[in-house]
Amino acid sequence: MARRNDEVEALLQEYADLIAITGGDAFKARAYEKAARAIGGYPVDVSTLDADGLREIPNVGRSIAEKVAEYLRTGAMAVVEERRARIPAGVRELITIPTLGPKKALRLYEDLHISSVSELAAAIEADALAGLKGFGEKTQENIRHGIELLRRAGGRVPLSPALDTAERIVAELSAVTGCERCGYAGSLRRMRETVGDLDVLVSARRSAPFMDALCELPVTAEVIARGAKKTSVRTGNGLQLDLRVVPPESWGAALQYFTGSKAHNIRTRTIAVHQGLKLSEYGVFDTGSGESVASRTEEEVYARLGLPWIPPTLREDRGEIEAALGDGLPEVVTERDIRGDLHTHTDLTDGLASLEAMVEAAAERGHAYYAVTDHAPRLYMQRMTDEKILAQRERVRELDGTRRRMRLLHGTELNIGPDGEVDWPEEFLAGFDLCVASLHSHFDLDRAAMTRRLVRACEHPYVNIIGHPTTRLIGRRPGVDADWDEVFAACARTGTALEVNAQPDRLDLRDEDILRAREHGARFAVNTDAHSVPHLGQLRYGVATAQRGWLTKEDVINTWTLARLRRFLRKGGRA
Structure with missing residues (x-):
């Protein structure tokens, strides 16, 4: 909320x-x-x-x-x-x-x-x-x-505020008398990085109470159109929201239909036609008799088409239908699978909370392990020194295992220089449990130079993770220009993980890049890059992006046990 x-x-x-x-x-x-x-x-x-x-x-x-x-x-x-x-x-x-x-x-x-x-x-x-x-x-x-x-x-809104708005509305409508089920659909349910409008569904026998409630909500700035089956409003942050009330027996079909994507729905409708069926938002019907043969749940709808239930984050017609038909649909990573966060900051550099507060919050989230990775000295405004980072390490060691037995890793976020060099000599880096290396400057290098820069960082013996690899900021800054296939291959070859940064304005790597990197055999780390306690809750966005990139637990290093993760972090010792 x-x-x-x-x-x-x-x-x-x-x-x-x-x-x-x-x-x-x-x-x-x-x-x-x-x-x-x-x-x-x-x-x-x-x-x-x-x-x-x-x-x-x-x-x-x-x-x-x-x-x-x-x-x-x-x-x-x-x-x-x-x-x-x-x-x-x-x-x-x-x-x-x-x-x-x-x-x-x-x-x-x-x-x-x-x-x-x-x-x-x-x-x-x-x-x-x-x-x-x-x-x-x-x-x-x-x-x-x-x-x-x-x-x-265009008129698209970033994922985070769109989700906040949708969850607030779903909570309000769920409390209306007569609501059997309520949820959001559309591109938001598929967790796309930006959202054009919101689709909310209610399962109920009567629609009028829900249409009335939506029009009266504080978040509603304008009523665009109001009807018995559908009402459209505009929210205070400019999003159009379409509310549809469907009978309980049509819930699954409506949820599948309005979740989309359009391309995915075309494929499922085509499968239905080949089986003598008709698929719509009301259900799956026998073409000859007109009888409804599935509609109450999404699982029923997909099963009647001869398919397993397909996670919404995969419904983009990027091979999920073929994979489902061939028994090759991935069991995508979930937030429950994440055992720890490997990229976070404290107020020692540009974070807002103390080390103790961040550790306590991470423990409350149920993490088995947690890494503190404050910025290294070449990000000059952070004024990091050897003495500061070593003092922090001592405090991390003192706190290790004291909060719900959560194990602590002491790391740093290094800066990848123009030629691929990083902060601190190798003998100093050897003292860290892990090193994240990221681009923070010189974003305008040409393609060849940027590729060399990133590959050299991957080849560094103490660089374990490339943080927010493309540096993009959604809607504000494009990713850097590099031969990403060469970079992804270098990550796979050297045992360097690629970060899926969960900050909603980054989501970097993006899903399309994850799919490519996975083909090269690269590993990944889904991290929050948290700079405050609330940021730890942004893990959900990184996990959703990882799902859209078809990642499984096996692909994501921070779903592994601590022993297996430590072997990977030794760089070269494949887990």
């Missing part, structure tokens, strides 16, 4: 951007950015806190706490409204471009009167920015790419 922390974080971040746009104090903007991040990662729902409780959050002082309390009380923050009024709507539209900062957006508006994304795209094509200081060829190319990212995203 969504916490108020998320909307407060977004509002404070917007205020920081507005301060920057209007030429305000840079230190003030930074203070609000820090507060936004701290509130987003705070484990307690801020709506349950008073002003004193809010001030206990790191980086939240009296003034910010008062503004947050004002928003929680009234639904608005006066300083934000005032700043919004001072900035033309066109400038606010421009800063939605991922690669365009607020100051440059204001410059474009003031100097060239550009006030929309389409106007900016036209200006770049007409070379109208050529004489504007700070808008050289490389900057224009970055902006052009940002516009492409924005347009490609």
